[in-house]
Amino acid sequence: MTFLPAACFRVFQITALFLALAGLFALPANAHFTEGTKVRTLLVAEDNGTLTLYVRAPAPLVFSDLVGRAQVDQAPLVSPFLRLETTGTGVRYRLDMAAVDRDPEAFESRLQKTLIVSQAGLDLETVLTGFTIRARRPAQTLDTAASARAAIQLDNTSLDPAFGAAIIDYALQITSTDPAGVLEVRSGYPPLLPGPGVAIENHLVDARMDPPVSTTAPGQLETPAVIDGSRLSTFLHFVYQGMLHILEGLDHVLLVIALALGVGATRKLIYLVTAFTIGHSVTLIATFLGATPSWPWFIPLVEAAIAASVLYAAVAAMIQRSGSILVFSGIGLLHGLGFSFVLGDILGRDAPDLVLALLAFNLGIEVGQLLILAVTLIMVFVLEQLATPALRPARLGTLTAIAILSAWWVAERVGGVVSAV
Template sequence: MRFAIHFAVLVLSFLPVAGGAWAHFNLNQNVRIFHIVQDDSGLNVMLRTPMAYILADKVGPAGADGLPRPAPFTTNELQDGVVMHLVDVEALRRAPFALADIVLDELVIEQADGRLQGHIVNLNVYPIGQEPGFATKAEATEALAATAINISSDQQVYVGDAVVDIWLTFGDASDAAYALSMLSNPGLAGQDETANLILNYHNGETRTYRAKGLLAEPIEITGTASSAAATFVVEGVRHIIEGIDHVLFVLCMVIGSLNLKALLARVTGFTLGHSVTLIMGFFGLAPSAPWFIPAVETAIAMTIILAAADAVFQRSGGKHSYLVAAGVTAGVGLLHGFGFSFMLREILKVDADNVWQSLLAFNVGVEIGQLMIVLVTWPLVVILRRMPTSVWIGARAFIAASISVVALIWVVERFSLLIA
C-alpha cells in the first residue's frame, strides 16, 4: 500500500511551473508538515517544507545574459534553452541559518498579545527521496538533532528537488491558543493545492489540523478535538464537491430515483459502501500493487456510466427495488471509498494518536458534501418531473448522456494510465 500511495503522490504532486521570473522552479512535492510542541520552554515549531516554497519568489530580474538573478542559495543555468535553478551547496554551508531566517521572517504565529518573536534552533537540507522520516514528533526531533546540508559539493540538485527541515522556537508563548499563517507567495503552479499538516502537541495530547493552500489566511490552533476535526470535515466536503467524478455519480443517483425513498436507499447504500473501503484503504487494507490506484480510478469512471444508464432505464418502485438499488450503490461505494482513502492518506501523511478522529471527520465531510449535492439537485428534479413527461424524459436522457460522454473520456484516459 505504501508503494501505491507514493505512486499516487508522484502523479498528483508533480506539478507544472508558473509564469514569471521563477518559471522553472519545479514543485515536485506540495506538502508541508508542522510539528508544534507547546511546553514549559515555549512553543517549538519543527517544519518540513519543499525548498521551492522558500526561494521561488526571490529570483531577480533578467540580466544582459538573459539569465535572472539567482535567488539566495541557488545558481541558475541554461539547459536546452531553459533556465534551471540549482541548489548552491557551498553558499548553504557558509550560512545555513540564513535560509532559516527567510522562513522565520515569513512564518507568523500570533497570540492575543501580538506576533511572537522566534529564534532558529537548527536546519537541514536533503534531496527529495533521501530525507528521514518526519511523520511523528520523535522522527522530527531526531531529524533536526544536528545541522546538516545533506548534499555533496559535486552533486547537482534542482531547487524543486530539495526539502528543508527547520526548527524554530518561540520562547515567549503565553497561551495555548494561537493563529498560524505564512506571508510568502512563491508563485508556483499548484500552490493553492498545498497540503499543510499541523500537529499540535500540548498537555500530553496531539491534535492534527489540515489546511489547504499557502496559509495566507491564519489557521486558528486551539488544541481542542473539535477544532482539529473541523479542518478535516472541511477537507471531506471539499473533496467531494471538487471531485467532479463523485459529483456526477451522485447526480446520476438523484435523477435515477423515482421518489425520495428510492433516493434515500441509493444514498444510504453508497454511504455504507464507501465508508467501509475508506477505512480499509486508509489503514493499508488494500492491494499494494502499483496498478491498484489507476485500476480503481478507471472502475470509478465506469460506474458513472452504469449509474447514468440506470438513471435512464429506471426500475419500478417497491421494497425489493429499493433493496436492489441500495445494494448496487453500496457496491459502487466500495470503489469510491478507495478513491476517498487515497486522497485522505495523501493529505494526512502522518501518524498521530487522534488519527481516528481525522478519519471520522473526513468521512462526515464527505457525507455533508454529498448531501449538499442532493439538496441542490433534488428540487430541480422534482420540478422537471412535474412538467410534461416528454420534457422530463428528454432532460433526463440529455443529462445522463452528457455525463456518460465525460465518464467515457475518463475511462480511456485512466485505462491508458493503468496500462502504462
C-alpha cells in the same frame, strides 16, 4: 400543469449536451489525487514555558519569493545558495551546500523569515535555533515533539540535493507570554506559482496537547493558519473537507445525480445510497490501514473504474434499470478509494488524530451526498409541478450528458492506466 412551451423541452437536452461537451475539454481526467502534492509540516511544542515551531518544508517554499519573481519575470532563479546545472534533459537547480557552509548566517536569516507567527493580532518574535537539509523527504514523520527535536539534530546531507526534492527541517523559538494560547502562522514571503498538477498542503500539529492534535491547511499560508489545539475544530475541519471533496468531485456528484434520477424518491434509493455509503466507508478506512497495493498503475485503474461506474449509473437510469444493492456496494468500494487518495494527500497516513479525521471526513462525504440528493429530488419535484411534460426530456437530457462526459473520462483515464503499466 404545463406552463412551458414544447420548444423549451428540448432546451433541457441541448443545454445538458452542451455542458457535457464543454466538460470534455475543461475537466481533468484524474480527479482524486495529485502526484505532485508537496507537504509542509508545522509542529508546535512547549518545553518549560518556551514555545518552538518545528518546520519540515520543501526547499522551494523557503525560496518562494525568489522563485515567484523568476516565474513572473521569466528569468533565471538567482540565489547564492542555488547552483544551476545542465543535464541531458535540460537544466535544473541544486542547493549549494558549500555556499550554505560559507554563509550560514544569511541562510539562517532566510529560514527565519519564511514564517510569521502571531498571537492575539500581534506578531511574535522568533529565533532560529537549528536546521538540517535533506536530499529528500525522510520516512520518519514529524508527529511528536521528540521526533521533531530528533530531526533537527541530524547532520546536513553531504551532497548538493536537487532543489525540487530537497527538504529543510528547522526550528523557530517563539517568544510568547501565553504559551498555551491560540497561534496563527502565515507566510513571510510572497507565494510561488505551483506548476501543473502540483498542490501544496500544510500539516499542522499541536504537540502542546497530549496526544497531539493534527489538522491541515491548503496553499502557501498567504491566509494565516490557526493552531489552537482544539479537537472540535479538527473534527469540523475534516467534516468540511469531506463535504468539499464530494461537492468538487464532479464524478461523485454525477453518480449521485444519476442514481437519484434513476430511482427517484423511493425506498430503493435509501437502500442503494446506504450500500454505496458502506462500500466507500470500508475502502476509505482500509486504505489508511495499508490494505491497498502500491502498484504504479493501481491509482489510474481505480480512476478509470470510477468513471466507468458513473457511465453505468447513467445508462442504467436511462433504461430504468437502477442496479442492485450489491452493484452499488461495489461502486462504493471504488469511490472510497478515490476519497482516500484525497485524504491521503491532505492529511497523510501517519498523522495524529487519524481516527477522528477519518470519521469526520466520512461524515462530511455523507452530508455532501445528502445535499446533492436533496437538490436533485427537489428540482425534479418542482419541474414535475410546474411543467410535467418537461420532466422526461430534462431527465433524459441530463442522463445523456452524464453518460457522454463519463465515457470521455473512461477513455482518457484508460490511457493513463496504459502509460503507467
